[in-house]
Amino acid sequence: MLKNSSRLHIPEPGCRPGETPDMSHITVPPAGEVRRPAEDVDPAEIRDLAWALIRVLDDGGNPVGDWNPGLSADALEKGLRAMMLTRAYDARMVRVQRQGKTSFYMKSTGEEAVAVAAALALEYGDMCFPTYRQQGLLVARDWPLVDMMNQVYSNSRDRLKGRQMPVFYSSREAGFFSISGNLGTQYSQAVGWAMASAADSDSRIAAAWIGEGATAEGDFHHALTFASVYQAPVVLNIVNNQWAISSFSGIAGGERTTFASRGLGYGIPSLRVDGNDFLAVYAVTRWAANRARSGLGPTVIELFTYRAEGHSTSDDPSKYRPGTEAAVWPLGDPIERLKAHMIGAGLWSEDQHAALERELEEVVRAAGKESESYGTLKEGARIPASTMFDDVYKEMPPHLVEQRKQAGL
Amino acid sequence: MLKNSSRLHIPEPGCRPGETPDMSHITVPPAGEVRRPAEDVDPAEIRDLAWALIRVLDDGGNPVGDWNPGLSADALEKGLRAMMLTRAYDARMVRVQRQGKTSFYMKSTGEEAVAVAAALALEYGDMCFPTYRQQGLLVARDWPLVDMMNQVYSNSRDRLKGRQMPVFYSSREAGFFSISGNLGTQYSQAVGWAMASAADSDSRIAAAWIGEGATAEGDFHHALTFASVYQAPVVLNIVNNQWAISSFSGIAGGERTTFASRGLGYGIPSLRVDGNDFLAVYAVTRWAANRARSGLGPTVIELFTYRAEGHSTSDDPSKYRPGTEAAVWPLGDPIERLKAHMIGAGLWSEDQHAALERELEEVVRAAGKESESYGTLKEGARIPASTMFDDVYKEMPPHLVEQRKQAGL
Amino acid sequence: MNMIEALNSAMDVALTRDPAVTIFGQDVGYFGGVFRATDGLQRKHGLTRVFDAPISEGGIVAVAVGMGAYGKRPVVEIQFADYIYPATDQLISEAARMRYRTGGEWWSPITVRSPYGGGIYGGQTHSQSPEGIFTHVAGLKTVIPSNPYDAKGLLIAAIEDDDPVLFFEPKRLYNGPFDGHHDKPVEPWSKHPASEVPEGHYVVPLGKANIVRAGNAVTVLAYGTMVHVALAAAQETGIDAEVIDLRTLMPLDLETITRSVSRTGRCVVVHEATRTCGFGAELAALVQEHCFFDLEAPIERVTGWDTPYPHAFEWEYFPGPKRVGEALRRTVEA
Amino acid sequence: MNMIEALNSAMDVALTRDPAVTIFGQDVGYFGGVFRATDGLQRKHGLTRVFDAPISEGGIVAVAVGMGAYGKRPVVEIQFADYIYPATDQLISEAARMRYRTGGEWWSPITVRSPYGGGIYGGQTHSQSPEGIFTHVAGLKTVIPSNPYDAKGLLIAAIEDDDPVLFFEPKRLYNGPFDGHHDKPVEPWSKHPASEVPEGHYVVPLGKANIVRAGNAVTVLAYGTMVHVALAAAQETGIDAEVIDLRTLMPLDLETITRSVSRTGRCVVVHEATRTCGFGAELAALVQEHCFFDLEAPIERVTGWDTPYPHAFEWEYFPGPKRVGEALRRTVEA
Numbered sequence A, B: 001m002l003k004n005s006s007r008l009h010i011p012e013p014g015c016r017p018g019e020t021p022d023m024s025h026i027t028v029p030p031a032g033e034v035r036r037p038a039e040d041v042d043p044a045e046i047r048d049l050a051w052a053l054i055r056v057l058d059d060g061g062n063p064v065g066d067w068n069p070g071l072s073a074d075a076l077e078k079g080l081r082a083m084m085l086t087r088a089y090d091a092r093m094v095r096v097q098r099q100g101k102t103s104f105y106m107k108s109t110g111e112e113a114v115a116v117a118a119a120l121a122l123e124y125g126d127m128c129f130p131t132y133r134q135q136g137l138l139v140a141r142d143w144p145l146v147d148m149m150n151q152v153y154s155n156s157r158d159r160l161k162g163r164q165m166p167v168f169y170s171s172r173e174a175g176f177f178s179i180s181g182n183l184g185t186q187y188s189q190a191v192g193w194a195m196a197s198a199a200d201s202d203s204r205i206a207a208a209w210i211g212e213g214a215t216a217e218g219d220f221h222h223a224l225t226f227a228s229v230y231q232a233p234v235v236l237n238i239v240n241n242q243w244a245i246s247s248f249s250g251i252a253g254g255e256r257t258t259f260a261s262r263g264l265g266y267g268i269p270s271l272r273v274d275g276n277d278f279l280a281v282y283a284v285t286r287w288a289a290n291r292a293r294s295g296l297g298p299t300v301i302e303l304f305t306y307r308a309e310g311h312s313t314s315d316d317p318s319k320y321r322p323g324t325e326a327a328v329w330p331l332g333d334p335i336e337r338l339k340a341h342m343i344g345a346g347l348w349s350e351d352q353h354a355a356l357e358r359e360l361e362e363v364v365r366a367a368g369k370e371s372e373s374y375g376t377l378k379e380g381a382r383i384p385a386s387t388m389f390d391d392v393y394k395e396m397p398p399h400l401v402e403q404r405k406q407a408g409l
Numbered sequence C, D: 001m002n003m004i005e006a007l008n009s010a011m012d013v014a015l016t017r018d019p020a021v022t023i024f025g026q027d028v029g030y031f032g033g034v035f036r037a038t039d040g041l042q043r044k045h046g047l048t049r050v051f052d053a054p055i056s057e058g059g060i061v062a063v064a065v066g067m068g069a070y071g072k073r074p075v076v077e078i079q080f081a082d083y084i085y086p087a088t089d090q091l092i093s094e095a096a097r098m099r100y101r102t103g104g105e106w107w108s109p110i111t112v113r114s115p116y117g118g119g120i121y122g123g124q125t126h127s128q129s130p131e132g133i134f135t136h137v138a139g140l141k142t143v144i145p146s147n148p149y150d151a152k153g154l155l156i157a158a159i160e161d162d163d164p165v166l167f168f169e170p171k172r173l174y175n176g177p178f179d180g181h182h183d184k185p186v187e188p189w190s191k192h193p194a195s196e197v198p199e200g201h202y203v204v205p206l207g208k209a210n211i212v213r214a215g216n217a218v219t220v221l222a223y224g225t226m227v228h229v230a231l232a233a234a235q236e237t238g239i240d241a242e243v244i245d246l247r248t249l250m251p252l253d254l255e256t257i258t259r260s261v262s263r264t265g266r267c268v269v270v271h272e273a274t275r276t277c278g279f280g281a282e283l284a285a286l287v288q289e290h291c292f293f294d295l296e297a298p299i300e301r302v303t304g305w306d307t308p309y310p311h312a313f314e315w316e317y318f319p320g321p322k323r324v325g326e327a328l329r330r331t332v333e334a
């Protein structure tokens, strides 16, 4: 008999706590290198882009190449502001969680461009199916921070009536679909929404986000299959921040190919982009959205980024990766990079930046104060507990009327 | 607002009943054209093979090109015999189903090479995770027809104790894993089996089959993900016979790319092969098996073939496709093609062929007579009904002892 | 109309009245479904209203949830109830809780049709009755018709309902009111009064049971095929049973049930699903909770055994009129 | 040992004794699991015995089934029971029926561990108790421990069992015997006798209940966290309840249950899962079937409400000692 020289391969990250962080396996191609195909290109002609890395901002902060979206000063400032506001908001919410004012929180630090640039590249009516790490969409769409905080606190003004864990926002008005605790489920739902939109020849498209870890769920495959078969107008984003709680991206299949390449097997055009490059994310999203809107179907976009902090307030990343890993991550910080670009272009200054930082901190503080006046998880006002029997069905069936009585509520 | 010029795209096959069948969209590249890479090739170097079509037998029945496995006369005759026996077996079982001797049957007509060539290319100890349409594996592994028939009849010698629908065989001894009614589930199980084998440095590998229609199930994605991550020694076959009951392959995503290309997004080497070319299927399976056995992990193989008959005895394909479609299918019949090759090579003759046909019909008839003597679904001997409470658990728990009593069995 | 025709008519009516209604599932388009329930609907209503779906139950339900969020009213077919499990997560974690988790901002007005139950030599993967799994899930409704008239009216009600509804169709009833006597020729629906089905729109409201036989000796709770089995058992034993066709399992018409059992003092619960933790457990628990002091005998459950559904022994597995009759006798004599 | 340590020790023992034991799941490898149940096991037993898995519950269980067919004894972790649904098909259609459908030729000796239940502000997706879905499925076993000693002995028994076992771990008990008084400081396990856990191998056999408090006035059937809640309720009401810790839901120790209820004549069933079609329905149905003529009061169920588990109102949702105590009082006074 032949000898099986195979061993079970268990992927392991390059370094663990106590070791010197090393990201030398990541090759960073120069900005501007990747061609920008026509929006109506045949997907078969751009398969190579699934293994490329679309970048606009070079190391000096200059925008280079075909993908430069040529944004106005206003648009750039709007993007910078939304990213900074998201970061300030995250910082405060972690602080209040540590103070025991709510049960849980999740930051998007280092990944703000992923959500904010996409929000600005999409139309306001386009429907977003995010994960818990795209709060930047709400911020960029100018959704009131107070409303977001009310949800985090499960307080008396929480539109979700205290039912969802913090950060599981929902805003129909802002086109931000309800966050599910179950990873991946929103991805295929987005395709259904897009199919419905296409059936009505509606101008709105859908966009969905999934973490690289969660791409392993069946929903991911269902989404790509249905999107391909029915040519649904949807932008399918994969946020590869390289970590899924304690598991590095190799556990999701990242050792052998890019996540963008997953799309090729469905005949879907697939792009890979520097997720910390605001301009690149904007440009790529716009390209995909234009395709979708003009009837050319779905696009897969891998956003290569790095989860700069812990998975959530329940997580301690120093247990599984070197604390200084972030420092060697080669694609930098999206806020710093956009700031450098704007300063370089003469549109911004360190002073303006510092002032904006102060202003936003104040905005967040004021919102926090207001929201806390409506209650926090364990103190102050809250929604009547009897509401917990509402909305299970459109009309309350007899057994729930009875149970509400039994509960004395 | 931008106008969405997208419409919901609903794939439709080229022709429907009453229309002239047309397969002109299928391009058949010449045999021998596709290079045979070294078995230890880097998957990234052979991505193009996912869109190629590996063929060995040319129109004249001559084996050409790198992929010619150079099989011995014995091996060729064994393959021919197993394919013919499978076809004769199928024919009889449909007849007995029509006679009411069992409830259901599924043929593999026109696809015999898919199973038979693979069985001969694998080692006997390799573990197969088939669908209901790879009965050829059992036949090629010389598993007794009588045992298979006993299962189809749910008779007194049915090792599965009358529990499974016909054709849901299981043979641990022959390395043929239990057929599930639930499509796709075996695909990811095969990867688990292969992972276990790799963990033990066992020389045996796994092979799995799935229909192109069932690739849409989540299990398909799970299989490819786990196979890629842990580099499991498994051959992942996709049998693209172009139909899933009444749905053509476009409903599974076949309009935009090949099914083989699904593997690329996981970094798995992916080959596309003429599924009706016995030599090509053999060669490709062998290539993949060698890779797996030598520790190079999984391979995806799309076997391009055509379901020449109805889905099952419950199906009437004339309701959804032209009855004469099979006639225009360009890749012919696997038995006819191997026969032509053997005759051309001076290894076989029309007379030998006719004699073998008669012999195999007799073999099947004799097996049928024997099996029917052990009972058929509604007549003759059967296993005691009381056994239906066995094997739910290893030991019968009290509530089942009680229920068996209640059943009076 | 037989049951298939009634279901087809329900979908035809729904498609005609509401442009939001969208039907998809495996083989439901051009072919019209493996049981032909959607026959002709694609031709009549167009490709984008009625179409084939990939073999991906999880994807089908997810897409329905997404379409529902957009404003469509999707009606999907799971080809056999045995194949609903890949969609479990989308049903339980998503459709069922969408309204709740969004404070009413979104909901899932979807209907999931699926042929269910045994009796066609389908073995363990074409015979199951998984309703008890889904009746445990807050936010889902479950409907099971027993005849063509109800099938149409309930299906229209289910489609028009803004909550997710599982609509299980007893496939053994598609062609006739099968009463469990598998060795007798099947009577066609045409001889049954419930085959008189209006062509147009009507609803049978969800949540209302139907007393299909009034009686005083014992109350039989049944649904789907078992309604006919229970009627046969009552007739054959001569026991004056009150047979209640539940029609909707969730929400349940508890009032009709307790009113009857309080009067008869005896109760037999019948279903084809496996016994342990089946819907019959809930019925027995509820009846003893509400009618304890009226009960004169233990509530018996006549059900499928706690085994997979065996191909060759389906009539030993199926809770036919003989077993139901014996339970009736034991219960009235206790 | 606390419960986590006991579970860790069980897996350590199993890995040491049987080379076929293989553990995988999300974050269980280097990190040792989000609840740290597998802490240190990868370091001790090696990468190929204890490793991280992709976020694919369906894939995890499928791979376990395949490994089981090969001859391994896989123990997999589903990070929260709320995330078990993507694995439903592989559990119900595959693992549960493998032995049956192959006539005993193959089987699935797999253990699926999963933290379950509420009380940690986990909202609707980190608080569920889905046991009632799986106890309906013939071929699956379901085990739920209530203390460290049992947790270790039952987990070893589950791993050594040749049938598929769902092993739900009440996560609120990981660090102490929580009795539902969420506003009081949690007592650590160290003060509880069941924290005396032997280092080595022992089993607590599956299918055997445990009478944790003998009594005469009423029988309380409980498992997991609810055992401690029931004990608190008995103590606080002063009602002489017999509290039975079921430990294994399937197979069920019906004999211990009926012996007790026949004697007390009264029964209260407690669980945290939603009520309708929960495991309590089966218990109530069985008890009235077997003890009807001894029963002096209706069997009450104290359970989670039939709603999703709400983040901010989990203590209104949780069936705490007050609600259990009231049910005890109603039942003994009926």
Ligand SMILES: Cc1ncc(C[n+]2csc(CCOP(=O)(O)OP(=O)(O)O)c2C)c(N)n1
Binding pocket: A131, A133, A181, A182, A183, A210, A211, A212, A213, A214, A215, A239, A241, A243, A244, A245, A307, A311, D026, D055, D057, D079, D083, D086
């Ligand atoms: C179905 C399901 N399985 C497991 C979990 C637990 N879980 C929550 S977040 C997470 C990691 C997700 O990683 P990734 O998808 O990469 O997203 P990221 O957190 O990096 O943004 C896991 C395993 C879950 N929420 N849902």
Ligand SMILES: Cc1ncc(C[n+]2csc(CCOP(=O)(O)OP(=O)(O)O)c2C)c(N)n1
Binding pocket: B131, B133, B181, B182, B183, B210, B211, B212, B213, B214, B215, B239, B241, B243, B244, B245, B307, B311, C026, C055, C057, C079, C083, C086
């Ligand atoms: C999970 C599941 N969904 C649906 C079915 C019903 N079904 C049985 S065979 C079949 C078509 C399968 O087509 P394909 O995978 O292409 O295999 P082929 O029959 O062509 O060999 C369908 C839909 C099933 N058995 N299991």
Ligand SMILES: [Mg+2]
Binding pocket: A211, A212, A213, A239, A240, A241, A242, A243, A244, A245, A307
């Ligand atoms: Mg991630």
Ligand SMILES: [Mg+2]
Binding pocket: B211, B212, B213, B239, B240, B241, B242, B243, B244, B245, B307
């Ligand atoms: Mg097919």
